[in-house]
Amino acid sequence: MPADVRIDGDTLIVEVLGIDKLWALKSRLQIPLVNVAGATIDPGIDREFKGIRTGGTHFPGWLTAGRFRKNGEKVFWDVRDPNKAVVIALRDESYARLVVEVADPRATVDLVEHAITRS
Amino acid sequence: MGRPRAFDETEAVQAAAALFARRAFDGVSVDDLVSHLGVHRNSLYQVFGSKRGLYLRALRWSLQHQVRPLLGADTAVLVREPALDLLLMAATERAPADPEVAQEVSAVLAELDTATRPETTATLLGMRLRARITAEG
Numbered sequence: 556m557p558a559d560v561r562i563d564g565d566t567l568i569v570e571v572l573g574i575d576k577l578w579a580l581k582s583r584l585q586i587p588l589v590n591v592a593g594a595t596i597d598p599g600i601d602r603e604f605k606g607i608r609t610g611g612t613h614f615p616g617w618l619t620a621g622r623f624r625k626n627g628e629k630v631f632w633d634v635r636d637p638n639k640a641v642v643i644a645l646r647d648e649s650y651a652r653l654v655v656e657v658a659d660p661r662a663t664v665d666l667v668e669h670a671i672t673r674s
Numbered sequence: 675m676g677r678p679r680a681f682d683e684t685e686a687v688q689a690a691a692a693l694f695a696r697r698a699f700d701g702v703s704v705d706d707l708v709s710h711l712g713v714h715r716n717s718l719y720q721v722f723g724s725k726r727g728l729y730l731r732a733l734r735w736s737l738q739h740q741v742r743p744l745l746g747a748d749t750a751v752l753v754r755e756p757a758l759d760l761l762l763m764a765a766t767e768r769a770p771a772d773p774e775v776a777q778e779v780s781a782v783l784a785e786l787d788t789a790t791r792p793e794t795t796a797t798l799l800g801m802r803l804r805a806r807i808t809a810e811g
Contacts, residue, residue, distance in 0.1 A: 592727070593722070593725075593726060593727045595704060595719075597703075599708075600704065628716060642704075642724075651719075651720070
């Protein structure tokens, strides 16, 4: 099931739903909006080397879920259908990025992008 | 954390502006940006936050360094200028759906109006639209 991404006050909530809860280590991530740098539709990211898995599950070509480490950065993955992958970039958080599958990538990106302010 | 930035930010922003001016926002994927800008995906996200973050930087750069210096120039000159293309694309594609883009576009259009006359701005943009059909750049 796709992840649920929503905003509650000044917090971004990313909830991993359904069966993927078995795979990803944490099913609910809460990020202060000030630490959210942006969101992007990015199906192509699935074809890049994801790094070293440090937790969760990875069945290449079927499901990527859990924690990965690449170039010294921690990245959270929960993607089954790369066509619906959204990258949420973070700052000052333990994860540098969240790569999650969502039901409506365009709506999720608009939601996040319009909730954050850039100087 | 992560690798140090091994690229020139301004060069990346300029290359992105050229790409968005030709293909529009929705026509440029992150894969396109990675290959055309010569910037790693992780650096792209670290520095610009998102594709839209980079787009806003590119649009602001273009308006400041390509469009504003031309304010007051002759219409015949402006019509041949690819410098207007990101503004044109932003006005048609992104501005109606993106308040921040709309604000940037409206501000520079108002400056164009002041530099000439509102009718001239409208004519100019229309003429540039037509010139693009046959122009190389």
